[in-house]
Amino acid sequence: MNLIGLMSGTSADGIDAALVKISGAPPDLRVREIACLTQPYDDATRAAVLDLCRPDAPLLALGRVHVLLGHRFAEAALAVLAQASLTPADVTLIGSHGQTVYHAPDGDPPFTLQIGDPAVIAARTNIPTVADFRAADVAAGGQGAPLVPYPDWLMWHHPTRTRALQNIGGIANVTYLPASGGPESVVAFDTGPGNVLIDGIAARATGGAWHCDRDGALAAQGRVDETLLAHLLDHPYLRQPPPRSTGRETFGAAFAADLWGQAQARGLTPADLAATATAFTAASIADAYRGWLPAPPEEVFLCGGGADNPTLVRVIREHLARAFGDAAPAVRHYDETGYSSGAKEAVAFAILAYETWHGRPGNLPHVTGASHPAVLGHITPARRSTVLATPHFSPTALRSHRADRSPSSATSANQATSSCATSACQRRVPATCSPSPSREPTN
Ligand SMILES: Nc1ncnc2c1ncn2[C@@H]1O[C@H](COP(=O)(O)OP(=O)(O)OP(=O)(O)O)[C@@H](O)[C@H]1O
Numbered sequence: 202m203n204l205i206g207l208m209s210g211t212s213a214d215g216i217d218a219a220l221v222k223i224s225g226a227p228p229d230l231r232v233r234e235i236a237c238l239t240q241p242y243d244d245a246t247r248a249a250v251l252d253l254c255r256p257d258a259p260l261l262a263l264g265r266v267h268v269l270l271g272h273r274f275a276e277a278a279l280a281v282l283a284q285a286s287l288t289p290a291d292v293t294l295i296g297s298h299g300q301t302v303y304h305a306p307d308g309d310p311p312f313t314l315q316i317g318d319p320a321v322i323a324a325r326t327n328i329p330t331v332a333d334f335r336a337a338d339v340a341a342g343g344q345g346a347p348l349v350p351y352p353d354w355l356m357w358h359h360p361t362r363t364r365a366l367q368n369i370g371g372i373a374n375v376t377y378l379p380a381s382g383g384p385e386s387v388v389a390f391d392t393g394p395g396n397v398l399i400d401g402i403a404a405r406a407t408g409g410a411w412h413c414d415r416d417g418a419l420a421a422q423g424r425v426d427e428t429l430l431a432h433l434l435d436h437p438y439l440r441q442p443p444p445r446s447t448g449r450e451t452f453g454a455a456f457a458a459d460l461w462g463q464a465q466a467r468g469l470t471p472a473d474l475a476a477t478a479t480a481f482t483a484a485s486i487a488d489a490y491r492g493w494l495p496a497p498p499e500e501v502f503l504c505g506g507g508a509d510n511p512t513l514v515r516v517i518r519e520h521l522a523r524a525f526g527d528a529a530p531a532v533r534h535y536d537e538t539g540y541s542s543g544a545k546e547a548v549a550f551a552i553l554a555y556e557t558w559h560g561r562p563g564n565l566p567h568v569t570g571a572s573h574p575a576v577l578g579h580i581t582p583a584r585r586s587t588v589l590a591t592p593h594f595s596p597t598a599l600r601s602h603r604a605d606r607s608p609s610s611a612t613s614a615n616q617a618t619s620s621c622a623t624s625a626c627q628r629r630v631p632a633t634c635s636p637s638p639s640r641e642p643t644n
């Protein structure tokens with residue numbers, strides 16, 4: 202069936218939309234990208250979103266932006282449909298992650314809040330919409346994050362290769378897939394900051410003119426302050442064992458402002474600070490692998506916006522080489538697989554919506570810390586009358602993900618093909634984002 206996944210991450214840079222065709226059932230799920238795009242937020246929307254990411258955000262603004270983003274998400278869904286020359290009637294379901302404005306899984310009581318009203322999305326698109334994926338996991342005592350590891354496992358587990366998927370969005374997170382391992386073998390957690398600090402420094406260094414250090418140009422001109430880097434790496438979050446997740450609450454504006462002050466006191470140039478923040482992201486990834494993964498992966502696929510920052514990628518390679526020597530993983534761009542790095546998280550939420558639609562859980566309790574597997578999200582029906590009869594929830598579907606799946610089936614997802622229908626995917630579209638009839642991911 203055709204689904205649309207919608208995602209806006211911590212960077213609040215814009216909405217990623219992916220139109221995919223999914224068939225089969227775990228572990229034999231087939232996922233084909235049909236089209237993908239990113240609709241950047243305009244400055245006012247981005248400012249409104251970022252202004253909500255604080256504990257004392259006004260309720261009126263929260264309500265307004267919730268609905269406003271519902272419209273933006275719906276428009277992204279309609280745009281990706283138009284790109285593929287399809288109509289809402291061709292799509293069974295939307296999976297919308299929404300926009301996280303606050304993530305407090307260790308709060309009292311724990312909560313996580315994603316906005317972008319699914320009622321608006323369903324009304325504007327006339328497509329049933331699954332949203333609010335994280336709440337069920339938090340209600341089960343989990344962090345509500347990360348949720349991408351199960352889709353990662355479904356798409357990328359391999360009989361002989363140990364892989365890691367390293368997403369570098371605002372926050373960076375890893376999914377580790379041991380060779381021939383079932384879902385219970387997945388290790389996944391937020392490694393620490395991704396682009397969030399680098400973005401903050403680039404914005405300060407340019408008086409707000411830059412939203413990010415485009416292609417790592419600023420960091421490439423600077424020198425890392427090793428003393429400040431060591432101090433940053435001593436952050437308590439980085440010592441915390443998984444399950445763990447983090448967000449802007451920890452590494453956001455206040456952290457960036459403090460870091461800027463420290464850098465000024467130490468006489469660093471903005472370029473030196475950008476280089477140091479870039480090294481912080483890279484070193485926290487390498488340290489996390491050394492500290493919390495059972496063994497180094499053989500290959501790491503980098504995805505998310507940070508994968509497009511060549512300075513950051515170079516420094517990640519250096520820190521992994523430093524941490525693991527000859528056993529350091531091969532570092533590759535996710536686009537090399539034939540799937541789109543920029544659309545990966547949106548695809549993941551389409552997969553999770555597909556699982557929810559079929560009454561199957563989407564969290565990995567040992568990853569999130571939840572007490573049980575949970576069917577994720579709330580389904581908002583659309584006007585069309587037939588759709589309500591379609592979802593089916595059987596009591597047995599709530600069983601835990603089975604560990605005893607046949608290894609022979611584990612490769613099937615890896616034989617999926619990628620065919621972004623047009624070359625108009627707006628961001629980080631791989632050269633391979635064109636029909637590629639049979640593709641074994643770079644193995
Ligand atoms: N060419 C580039 N050079 C440097 N940084 C880039 C480049 N392209 C994207 N980025 C960074 O990537 C960010 C967007 O990445 P992405 O959309 O993956 O993050 P996100 O929205 O926080 O996602 P998530 O939280 O879901 O991982 C931008 O805000 C920017 O910081």
Ligand SMILES: [Mg+2]
Pocket residue numbers: 209210211212213214215216217370
């Ligand atoms: Mg984004």
